[in-house]
Amino acid sequence: MPQISIFLGIIIKMYYREHNPPHFHAVYAEHSAIIDIQKLELWGGYLPPRVLGLVIEWAAIHQNELMDNWEKAIKQETLLPIKPLV
Numbered sequence: 001m002p003q004i005s006i007f008l009g010i011i012i013k014m015y016y017r018e019h020n021p022p023h024f025h026a027v028y029a030e031h032s033a034i035i036d037i038q039k040l041e042l043w044g045g046y047l048p049p050r051v052l053g054l055v056i057e058w059a060a061i062h063q064n065e066l067m068d069n070w071e072k073a074i075k076q077e078t079l080l081p082i083k084p085l086v
Helices: 049-061 063-074
Strands: 003-007 010-013 023-028 031-036 041-045
Touching: 003 049, 010 049, 023 049, 023 063, 031 049, 049 063
Parallel strands: none
Antiparallel strands: 003 010, 010 023, 023 031, 031 041
């Protein structure tokens, strides 16, 4: 699973050949979650509330880039890195 961003100890990944809805995976320490790209909400798993807020903030800023990477992942193309939250 390609890592597309990392910030504040949060790793953002996206699988190839994934299922809908468009989403990405966020990992923080022993926690992991699935975030819906279009709705910008938790779809599964768990992240501490503060961490989830940071992930959603980052995803809102980079929503178009996330959707572009989703399309690439479906086609099994190389995913592009996305700038971290600063």
